[in-house]
Amino acid sequence: MPYKIPNVVESGTFAGRAQPALPAVGGLLLRPWAPKDAPAVYEAFQDPVLQRWHARVADSEDEAREWIEGWRADWTEERTATWAVVDAATDEVAGRVALREIVFSDGQAEMAYWTLFRARGRSVAPRAVTALADWALDVVGLHRLELYHATANEASCRVALKTGFAPEGTKRSAVLHEDGWHDMHLHARIKGDGAGAAR
Secondary structure, X not given: OOOOOOXXXXXXXXXXXXXXXXXXXXXXXXXXXXXXXXXXXXXXXXXXXXXXXXXXXXXXXXXXXXXXXXXXHHHHHOOOEEEEEEEOOOOOEEEEEEEEEEEXXXXXXXXXXXXXXXXXXXXXXXHHHHHHHHHXXXXXXXXXXXXXXXXXXXXXXXXXXXXXXXXXXXXXXXXXXXXXXXXXXXXXXXXXXXXXXXX
């Protein structure tokens, strides 16, 4: 039985091309992860602030390197699309930004991000999120991007609001963290909403 509604984005959109590098304002670049970035990923996951909001930890640079290989494979398999956020001049890693839970047929994905401790306070996350959201909606053709964060994670809420992800509600007791179940704020940006202020 055929579907009456066409796919919003066709499968193969990522698998059929190399993962692009995406410029962001203020001298940032979103580029594919490389094995040389393993020390930066390992460093990020030693940070107690980042650990509070993540279920995984990296026990070694070798493990971080395995994650990177997985992220690179995920692009081809169209499960997730993950970029290193780097200083465009020095190539120093400042964070990560990603599209997760990609469903091309529905034109939807989930935004995820983190920033290294030494890069915080410089609007790295808002600039990276804005660049990736603009590309996903305007170039790839996705229709809706969702962004979730624990209600206790005020910094992540500020990023969402600054980048044009409108608050849509609270998912009660939705994600289990190390300290128990957390309510999650749901934000979303729809194609045509316009970008946030991080330009």
